[in-house]
Amino acid sequence: MDTTITTRQLQIGEEVRRLRTGLGLSVRTLAARAEFSPSFISQVEHGQVSPSIASLERIAAVLGVTIAGLLAPATEKLDAITRAGDRRRLASSWSKARIEDLGASGRLEAVIITIAPGGRSGKTPTSHAGEELGIVFEGDVSFTLGEDVHRLKRGDSVSFSSETPHLWENHGPEAAQIAIVSPRFTH
Amino acid sequence: MDTTITTRQLQIGEEVRRLRTGLGLSVRTLAARAEFSPSFISQVEHGQVSPSIASLERIAAVLGVTIAGLLAPATEKLDAITRAGDRRRLASSWSKARIEDLGASGRLEAVIITIAPGGRSGKTPTSHAGEELGIVFEGDVSFTLGEDVHRLKRGDSVSFSSETPHLWENHGPEAAQIAIVSPRFTH
DNA sequence: ACGGTCTGTTCATTAATACTGTACACTCGT
DNA sequence: ACGAGTGTACAGTATTAATGAACAGACCGT
Numbered sequence: 001m002d003t004t005i006t007t008r009q010l011q012i013g014e015e016v017r018r019l020r021t022g023l024g025l026s027v028r029t030l031a032a033r034a035e036f037s038p039s040f041i042s043q044v045e046h047g048q049v050s051p052s053i054a055s056l057e058r059i060a061a062v063l064g065v066t067i068a069g070l071l072a073p074a075t076e077k078l079d080a081i082t083r084a085g086d087r088r089r090l091a092s093s094w095s096k097a098r099i100e101d102l103g104a105s106g107r108l109e110a111v112i113i114t115i116a117p118g119g120r121s122g123k124t125p126t127s128h129a130g131e132e133l134g135i136v137f138e139g140d141v142s143f144t145l146g147e148d149v150h151r152l153k154r155g156d157s158v159s160f161s162s163e164t165p166h167l168w169e170n171h172g173p174e175a176a177q178i179a180i181v182s183p184r185f186t187h
Numbered sequence: 188m189d190t191t192i193t194t195r196q197l198q199i200g201e202e203v204r205r206l207r208t209g210l211g212l213s214v215r216t217l218a219a220r221a222e223f224s225p226s227f228i229s230q231v232e233h234g235q236v237s238p239s240i241a242s243l244e245r246i247a248a249v250l251g252v253t254i255a256g257l258l259a260p261a262t263e264k265l266d267a268i269t270r271a272g273d274r275r276r277l278a279s280s281w282s283k284a285r286i287e288d289l290g291a292s293g294r295l296e297a298v299i300i301t302i303a304p305g306g307r308s309g310k311t312p313t314s315h316a317g318e319e320l321g322i323v324f325e326g327d328v329s330f331t332l333g334e335d336v337h338r339l340k341r342g343d344s345v346s347f348s349s350e351t352p353h354l355w356e357n358h359g360p361e362a363a364q365i366a367i368v369s370p371r372f373t374h
Numbered sequence: 375a376c377g378g379t380c381t382g383t384t385c386a387t388t389a390a391t392a393c394t395g396t397a398c399a400c401t402c403g404t
Numbered sequence: 405a406c407g408a409g410t411g412t413a414c415a416g417t418a419t420t421a422a423t424g425a426a427c428a429g430a431c432c433g434t
Contacts, residue, residue: 155324
């Protein structure tokens, strides 16, 4: 037989089961709605098969998620509140800035950055994988994105691919704060 | 033959091709590294096959992304700035609240909600698929999450699974603002 | 005790299709 | 004109996804 079971298949299987039981569905009813045999669903949940995208999609549809929802299962530390005065401080290479964690649970990762006057995220714009959404929480900042420099004020937001070279700076006389959120794609 | 081509398969194919050409790889070299035939890679890129998870993972590994990166490809409208006074207003069923778009590009979706005194997100806590990260931008709000009610002030943040019943309320005398970010899993 | 009906799992068999191999058409340097 | 690169088309097969039947256990009412 030699049924090879990979980690990812197990991961998907666990997520399917978690969602199915959460919806109060039995293996048979899920199978019926997705038009599969019950045994197949069981095998999927045990990671014994490597379903095709098309098959997974039919299963995901019944569970009310997209296929990506099955493949990037949320980490467990959800439902957490972080008080403004009680944030975990993160190490950083920024000059004159403090980076604090807003909770990196689930599929999102968020930090809030306090930049002292004259502080910036680096000497030159940086470029890395991923994507970011920034909201200016306090103060005035100048934000370099690619070729352009934007002056952002409280309430302004920016959504960009992290591959575009970017740089945050605080030229103003007072401390500025920006909240930055990015999607997690940890395996 | 009757080769059925689904939208999702095309989507994956386009993403594979985008990543491959971005890395300067030819169909043959990608095939060799992932240990597939060139024709198979071509078929995948054209959405003519529905590869198994295991196969897709081998391809994703060569391309330097996770499988979720292939399945939840970013939408194109990236690198956009939204000014505080220039946000697109969204329709909502909230009472005494204004919901504005912060840009739903890429894999993130963000809104900022202004709740008038006495306003709330609904009569009872709602529960739906997904996940949210909220940051109180202005004012005091009370936030119900499951059984607990939390009083949140400016700068406080909360990260939770949308499946947990939740409700936003503004009991204070002044308008409150919260920014909410969630990962997109739109097909 | 007894059916009856639900639950999920195992495993050999098969029907489907993922994947291959070969052939093709095309562009680019030499 | 050749060789070496590019990507694509298509018929075939070998893999395996998916099935079906039979299984053991839990629960219910009679």
